[in-house]
Amino acid sequence: MQANSVVGRIFVSRSGQHKALTREQYNLFTRTDCVAIGWYWLMPSHALRRNKVIPASIAGRELAVFRTSSGEVAALDAYCPHMGAHLAEGKVDGEQLRCFFHNWCFDGNGNCTDIPCQKAKAPRVVSTRAWVVRERYGLIWIWLGDEAPAEDIPIHPELNGKSYQYSLGNFFIKNCHPNVVMINAIDEQHFHTVHNLPGDVLNMEPRRLTSSHIQFKNTGIVPATNVIGKLIAKFYARELTYKLDYWYGSTGTVTLGPDFMHLYLMFALRLSASGNTEGYAIAFTRKSSNALVNLLINPLLILLTKLAGLYFAQGDTRIFNTIKFDFKTPIAADHAVLAFIQHLEKQTPFECSSSNA
Ligand code: FES
Ligand SMILES: [Fe+2]
Structure with a gap:
């Protein structure tokens, strides 16, 4: 029989049940006195x-x-x-x-x-x-760490080394910790309950890419069994890829679409002085070798990306405004959230000091 074990900071019992810890027991997850060493936006x-x-x-x-x-x-x-x-x-x-x-x-x-x-x-x-x-x-970004930066500012992996256009969105505040905002995008259950996606459409597979970077990916067909499903099916009759990349539990990129046309959205979040979230969303698109595409089509793609982001943000804002996050009862369907927590817990904390000593 397998013994109980701690994977990252998540307790796994012999029965395979996950038991999340309280805020005080985590190294980093949802803490307000430290953040993971990394890049954070400082100001526009x-x-x-x-x-x-x-x-x-x-x-x-x-x-x-x-x-x-x-x-x-x-x-x-x-x-x-x-x-x-x-x-x-x-x-x-x-x-x-x-x-x-x-x-x-x-x-x-x-x-x-x-x-x-x-x-x-x-x-x-x-x-x-x-x-x-x-x-x-x-944005102006700052490296929060005592050593020289170990890596460059996060970018959508597919855009790394490529030419791209982007549009910086408006500043926003959410009434909860940035980690709570981040896990929303891999919370499989809520896509059905909050965002009305039909069926059990998601199974986010985690892949740890570096000590600071984890990726979650789901590729599947969205069943056209309700209005949202039918709308998505109009654009994506075949398989739809939904991919999340996270760094430091605070910056995340969303890649959505079939291979011929991906929409790229980045959420750059940081912990506010009051323990909540301050952030920007940035929409991206690949630059084409055709100047006309860059001038006429790409702004439309960026607009479409922003609209998709707004649709999902709408339902989530209700959650973020009132949630008192306390992950007491993880279940199997929370496996992606647990993988996120485990990855974040292995990163190195940078203490939020109240002075510049
Ligand atoms: S306090 Fe800055 S020069 Fe004296
Ligand atoms: Fe959501």
Whole structure:
């Protein structure tokens, strides 16, 4: 007889029953005092113009984020290492940021390059923490981790290395943890109950691709037994692929469609200071070698992707607004959610600090 075991942090009894743990017992899943080390969106690119500095906060860290005169973005710990003035009160000076209080100057790596009142003396070696930031999909992203980034910003696997067009959606807030929003897209039962998909259409097969990346895939025919099924069957008479890719339990990509025309949607989520979700949805489409397709067809595909996203978001918002997530009774149909939790639990936590110490 098999002994009881713990797979990741999910208890598996001898009978094969899954028993999820309470929030306090997880390493990462639904916790509000840490996040998985990884990339998180920090702000939309359009919020930061050239030669401007603005304050930002994420994972309990206060930051001063600035765009240099050449257009590069840098993020430093907010409080000046001299006396603690907020660096977002300062101003951008070429490629550097100058503190408002005594005008010390810092480059994008956080090194102090100028102390105006001490020019005659040998420069003092002073620095502040610089965070790794990159711009992608109309967002500025930050690497939350103490080591250099181990990987690039997530992308739909099928678009990796390909040319694509994208459209950044509106900012949204959900009244629950980002992990809870993420598991919704692999919650097989609710596609039938909340989104009215006919029959037992889903069986999300998990595949762990890297330590931070897990993929769930379902390929099947949607039975045309109700209105939604008939509508889907009009577009997808043959097999329909529904694929989810997740990183850090917070960024996910949805790929929908038969092989000749995939719709691509990304959800970039992060934990808010109040423990809820702040996010953006980004619609993508592959760029064609035909400029007319890019100009006329691709915007329609992006619109279609957004409409599909909105349809599913509608039903889910009711859940997210009022749920008090407590996964007390996992059943076999929750197998994909359990695989998500197990994968997330193996990732490394980055503590949400209340100070920049
Ligand atoms: S506090 Fe920033 S230069 Fe003095
Ligand atoms: Fe949903």
